Amino acid sequence: MSVFNETMRQRGKAEEDIFFAKLDLExxxxxxxxxxxxxxxxxxxxxxxxxxxx
Structure with missing residues (x-):
């Protein structure tokens, strides 16, 4: 289960990074x-x- 949890954590961080990168560009x-x-x-x-x- 820890692999799944780590994958989901990384996915959430990636989505957050993309959101703030777009905001910064705007x-x-x-x-x-x-x-x-x-x-x-x-x-x-x-x-x-x-x-x-x-």
Missing amino acids: LISALHKKLDKEQQQELQQIPTESGYDR
């Missing part, structure tokens, strides 16, 4: 989207015309 993706949005806003605030004629 959070990382959301953070990247937020940072990209903030960088786009900062780039829009930079003046593009220097005022000098070439």
Whole structure:
């Protein structure tokens, strides 16, 4: 019976690891989207015309 118990314990741990790995990926993706949005806003605030004629 101990082999079965160990197998079930490992399966439960694997499922938990997969769940939290997916959650981490979603959070990382959301953070990247937020940072990209903030960088786009900062780039829009930079003046593009220097005022000098070439």
